[in-house]
Each structure stands twice: as structure tokens, then as C-alpha cells.
Amino acid sequence: DTAVSQTPKYLVTQMGNDKSIKCEQNLGHDTMYWYKQDSKKFLKIMFSYNNKELIINETVPNRFSPKSPDKAHLNLHINSLELGDSAVYFCASSQGLPGQETQYFGPGTRLLVL
Amino acid sequence: DQQVKQNSPSLSVQEGRISILNCDYTNSMFDYFLWYKKYPAEGPTFLISISSIKDKNEDGRFTVFLNKSAKHLSLHIVPSQPGDSAVYFCAASENSGGGADGLTFGKGTHLIIQP
Numbered sequence: 001d002t003a004v005s006q007t008p009k010y011l012v013t014q015m016g017n018d019k020s021i022k023c024e025q026n027l028g029h030d031t032m033y034w035y036k037q038d039s040k041k042f043l044k045i046m047f048s049y050n051n052k053e054l055i056i057n058e059t060v061p062n063r064f065s066p067k068s069p070d071k072a073h074l075n076l077h078i079n080s081l082e083l084g085d086s087a088v089y090f091c092a093s094s095q096g097l098p099g100q101e102t103q104y105f106g107p108g109t110r111l112l113v114l
Numbered sequence: 115d116q117q118v119k120q121n122s123p124s125l126s127v128q129e130g131r132i133s134i135l136n137c138d139y140t141n142s143m144f145d146y147f148l149w150y151k152k153y154p155a156e157g158p159t160f161l162i163s164i165s166s167i168k169d170k171n172e173d174g175r176f177t178v179f180l181n182k183s184a185k186h187l188s189l190h191i192v193p194s195q196p197g198d199s200a201v202y203f204c205a206a207s208e209n210s211g212g213g214a215d216g217l218t219f220g221k222g223t224h225l226i227i228q229p
Contacts, residue, residue, distance in 0.1 A: 106157050
């Protein structure tokens with residue numbers, strides 16, 4: 001069973017469109033994250049979320065919004081897609097407790113904006 | 115400003131020998147460090163971690179060393195195997211209080227194990 005799964009694996013779309021990427025974890029973790037890996041291969045945190053708070057990296061445009069229907073899911077919505085949004089997006093989860101900070105990653109979603 | 119640096123983009127090691135991957139950090143608030151391994155078209159896979167209260171953690175062929183005064187950590191893989199060929203990411207967090215902090219990643223080192 002995949003611990004952290006993402007759909008779709010590949011996403012090709014036009015500039016200006018709105019798209020969503022789904023993430024699900026079956027680890028029973030309380031905290032989920034979205035990371036972006038850009039063309040220079042840097043992995044950077046975008047959001048972290050648990051049932052108490054959403055923490056947003058201040059560099060993330062407000063066109064990006066996470067939505068969590070329940071503890072096991074954290075979906076990423078992107079409005080008005082731009083060319084620079086092309087990247088690989090990784091979802092991750094952790095227990096979010098002291099001593100249990102290890103994050104487990106999904107396989108990634110490769111987004112290409114044309 | 116890169117808070118976690120992996121200065122070697124790639125490293126080539128002969129099978130059976132020791133692989134040593136290095137990582138430096140600048141943020142003295144980091145107190146938890148992790149190494150991830152990544153194959154192409156897959157997500158990062160957790161390998162090993164170390165808390166700042168320790169200077170060494172070992173798990174099978176993998177050992178992580180932490181030198182807090184030098185703000186340096188290293189991952190040793192011995193003996194190196196062909197399946198170890200991958201990109202290795204060093205990551206750090208300010209997480210002593212737990213909670214929802216993201217990890218700060220280095221740029222990765224591509225390890226190539228030669229037969």
C-alpha cells in the first residue's frame with residue numbers, strides 16, 4: 001500500500017487554467033505538506049497544515065491554496081496558472097510531534113504549463 | 115539564501131568502498147537533520163535522521179555524523195552498492211517543539227556507484 005499518494009502523476013495544461021492536485025496519506029499522520037521542486041532541483045516548502053493551523057511560506061503566491069477535506073487529504077488548488085508554475089510538486093506527511101518529525105513523501109506531480 | 119548546502123553536485127564511488135556525502139548548514143536553530151534518497155521520477159525516500167542532541171546515528175550500512183560546532187553533517191554508506199546510486203538530499207528543521215514546520219533541503223548530491 002502506498003503511504004502517501006498523489007494524483008495525477010503528470011499534468012499538462014494551458015496558461016490561465018485552474019487545476020488541482022490531490023494528496024492522500026494512509027499513515028494516520030496529523031500534519032501534511034506541499035513542496036515545490038523547481039527547475040534548479042531545489043525542494044522548497046510551500047505549506048504545512050494540521051487540524052489546528054495552516055502555515056504558508058510567504059513566498060507562495062495566493063493563487064495557490066491548500067484544501068483539506070479531512071486529516072488524510074491535503075489537496076493543492078492553483079488558479080490562473082503561469083509558465084513559472086511548471087515544476088514537480090511533492091506532498092508529504094508527518095506525525096508532527098517532537099521526536100517524530102520525519103516526513104514521508106509522495107511520488108510527485110509533474111506540472112507543465114504551456 | 116541557502117541555509118542547507120550540499121557543495122558536491124555529484125560523487126562517484128567504486129562498489130564496495132565507502133561513500134561520504136557532506137552537508138553544511140547556516141541556521142543555528144536547526145535541531146533535527148535528515149537524509150533522503152531520491153530516484154528519478156519518484157519522491158524522496160527517508161533514509162536516516164539525527165537529533166542535535168546526538169553526534170552519530172547508525173542504521174545498517176548508513177551512518178550520519180553531526181558536528182554542531184562546525185554546522186556540518188555527513189552521511190556514510192559502507193559498503194556502497196549499485197542500488198545506492200541516486201540523488202541524496204540533506205534536510206533540516208527547527209522542530210524541537212514539534213508541529214508543522216517544513217524541512218529545508220539542500221540541492222542534492224548525485225551519488226554514482228561504479229561496478
